[in-house]
Amino acid sequence: xxxxxxxxxxxxxxxxxxxxxxxxxxxxxxxxxxxxxxxxxxxxxxxxxxxxxxxxxxxxxxxxxxxxxxxxxxxxxxxxxxxxxxxxxxxxxxxxxxxxxxxxxxxxxxxxxxxxxxxxxxxxxxxxxxxxxxxxxxxxxxxxxxxxxxxxxxxxxxxxxxxxxxxxxxxxxxxxxxxxxxxxxxxxxxxxxxxxxxxxxxxxxxxxxxxxxxxxxxxxxxxxxxxxxxxxxxxxxxxxxxxxxxxxxxxxxxxxxxxxxxxxxxxxxxxxxxxxxxxxxxxxxxxxxxxxxxxxxxxxxxxxxxxxxxxxxxxxxxxxxxxxxxxxxxxxxxxxxxxxxxxxxxxxxxxxxxxxxxxxxxxx
Numbered sequence: 001x002x003x004x005x006x007x008x009x010x011x012x013x014x015x016x017x018x019x020x021x022x023x024x025x026x027x028x029x030x031x032x033x034x035x036x037x038x039x040x041x042x043x044x045x046x047x048x049x050x051x052x053x054x055x056x057x058x059x060x061x062x063x064x065x066x067x068x069x070x071x072x073x074x075x076x077x078x079x080x081x082x083x084x085x086x087x088x089x090x091x092x093x094x095x096x097x098x099x100x101x102x103x104x105x106x107x108x109x110x111x112x113x114x115x116x117x118x119x120x121x122x123x124x125x126x127x128x129x130x131x132x133x134x135x136x137x138x139x140x141x142x143x144x145x146x147x148x149x150x151x152x153x154x155x156x157x158x159x160x161x162x163x164x165x166x167x168x169x170x171x172x173x174x175x176x177x178x179x180x181x182x183x184x185x186x187x188x189x190x191x192x193x194x195x196x197x198x199x200x201x202x203x204x205x206x207x208x209x210x211x212x213x214x215x216x217x218x219x220x221x222x223x224x225x226x227x228x229x230x231x232x233x234x235x236x237x238x239x240x241x242x243x244x245x246x247x248x249x250x251x252x253x254x255x256x257x258x259x260x261x262x263x264x265x266x267x268x269x270x271x272x273x274x275x276x277x278x279x280x281x282x283x284x285x286x287x288x289x290x291x292x293x294x295x296x297x298x299x300x301x302x303x304x305x306x307x308x309x310x311x312x313x314x315x316x317x318x319x320x321x322x323x324x325x326x327x328x329x330x331x332x333x334x335x336x337x338x339x340x341x342x343x344x345x346x347x348x349x350x351x352x353x354x355x356x357x358x359x360x361x362x363x364x
Contacts, residue, residue, distance in 0.1 A: 006056035009048055009067065011115070011228060013236050014311045015056025021048075021065040027088065030177060034143065037064055044145040044172050049090060049117030052228060053124075053238050053337050058311045066175070068119055073099060078182070084138060086180040089119025093126070101214040105183040107136035109213040110196070113221040115228040115239075119176040123167045124336075125160040129217060130192035132266065134160035138182040142167075143175045150177070162265040163243055163336070188213040196220065225298030234296040236305040241318055242278075242333040244271040251331060274333055275301035278321060281328045289317040 006015025022033050022045070037045055045064035048054070068090035076084045083105055087096055097112040110131035111121070120126070121133045122140055137155040144151045159166040167174050187207040191197045197204045199216040208216075221227050225234055244265075247255070252262045252270045260280070261273040278300045288294045292309030296302040303317060322333040 006051075006060055006065075009065070010051030010054055010056055010238075011236065012051075012055060012238050012305050012309075012314070014305055014309060014314060016058050016060025016311075018061045018065050019063075021067050023067045023069055024090065025069040027070055027177070030143070033064075033066055034148075040064060044175070047175050049120050050092070050115060052115045053120070055238065055311050055314055055337055068117060070177075075103070081185050083183050083185060084180055085183050086178055087118045088178055089117060089176050091118045092116070093118050093121055097214060100183060101211045104185055104210055106186050106188050106210050107131075107183040108133075108181060109188050109210050110193075110217055112214045112217040113227050118179050122158055122160065122176065122179060123165055124163050125165055127163070129196045129220075131189060132160075132162075134158075134266070135189075136181045136183060138180045140176055140180060141178045143177060144173060145175070146173050162267050162269070162271075225296055225302065234298070234302065234304045236309070237296060237302050238337045240274070240301045240336050241303050242274040242301065242322070243336045244274050245277070245331050245333055246270065247272045247331060251329075255329070255331075272331060275299060277325045277329060277331060277333070281324045283321065283324075289320060290314075293317040 003017040004019075004021065005017050007013045009015075009018075009021070022036060024030060024033060033045070042063050045066040046061050047066045047068060049068050070088035070090040072088045072091065073096065074086045076086070078084050085100070085105070093111060093114050093116055096118055097108055100108055101112070108131070110129035111126060111133070114126060114128060122137060125132050125134050127133065134155065137158065137160065139152055139154045140158065141150060141152050143149075157166070167176070188210045190205050190207055191200065191202060191213070192204060194204060196213075196216060197206065199220050200206070200208055200212065202208060218227070226239075228237070229235060247262065247270050249270065252272065255272055256262045258280075260276045262270055265271050283289075283295060283300050285295050285300055286297050287300070289303065290313045292306045293303055293314050294306065296304045303314065305314060318335055326332050
């Protein structure tokens with residue numbers, strides 16, 4: 001029987017062998033997994049959802065791999081307009097946004113179409129079209145491997161910032177098990193992103209029905225190649241490969257004058273468009289970067305894997321793109337996908353970095 005590989009558990013379809021993974025399909029399975037990990041004397045397992053924001057190593061992973069397949073939504077009315085929605089970590093985020101639209105619940109409609117699981121969303125404070133998880137996150141429950149117990153963390157304790165959280169800075173410690181959102185039974189949140197307003201045929205600040213916004217987001221993502229189509233030409237991808245980089249006021253003025261979109265993020269910091277910077281230095285959709293790795297057919301900021309691709313080659317492509325942008329502009333690009341860029345014989349221990357994330361408004 002062939003060895004199972006991380007390639008079979010990730011959307012890039014790259015990565016070396018692993019042992020038999022432990023699938024968590026029922027919340028009651030979690031304690032059994034904890035006991036299994038304890039018997040193997042491991043610190044913590046590598047936890048995957050849909051594997052859609054991770055570059056696995058060539059050499060694979062020798063420890064336990066936990067695959068989160070738990071699904072379920074529980075809604076509890078708080079008052080006439082507010083509903084606390086608690087979701088199991090393995091539930092697909094795209095299914096949650098569809099459910100919220102059907103229930104006329106506002107607060108996560110702009111996250112529609114982002115592949116991956118709900119448990120991954122808080123790790124990088126997933127967001128798109130001017131909306132992010134931190135806008136509506138109430139609390140979450142996570143297994144704390146350092147303390148060996150289940151903990152409930154209010155949103156403030158998660159330290160959510162622009163595409164950032166405490167979970168990114170303490171890899172190996174946390175496995176998110178449930179996420180609770182405080183949603184509102186109302187029209188959608190005010191539209192803040194101009195292209196989405198144009199898609200809807202409304203002015204910024206308008207509040208269309210949630211279902212209309214959800215449909216518009218999905219339509220816009222489809223046209224831009226941002227829906228993960230397992231059978232399309234860009235199927236093997238991990239979404240946007242770089243974050244919108246932080247820039248100084250001087251850099252912002254210079255590159256904005258040159259045509260680069262610059263926006264202020266949720267933390268009040270200036271960020272330039274990573275996609276624009278890549279195209280400024282000469283990269284284009286469909287362009288080959290290294291053997292088996294090229295920009296997607298519709299957007300430069302997404303890299304896709306093809307025959308001949310390897311995790312090492314994919315990381316080399318990221319290094320090349322980042323270096324060319326920094327040489328030409330002085331702006332450093334930081335990877336958005338998970339991986340160990342310094343030692344590709346290791347696999348990132350970021351437990352729940354498994355979400356193909358939407359990108360900040362500057363890319364939209």
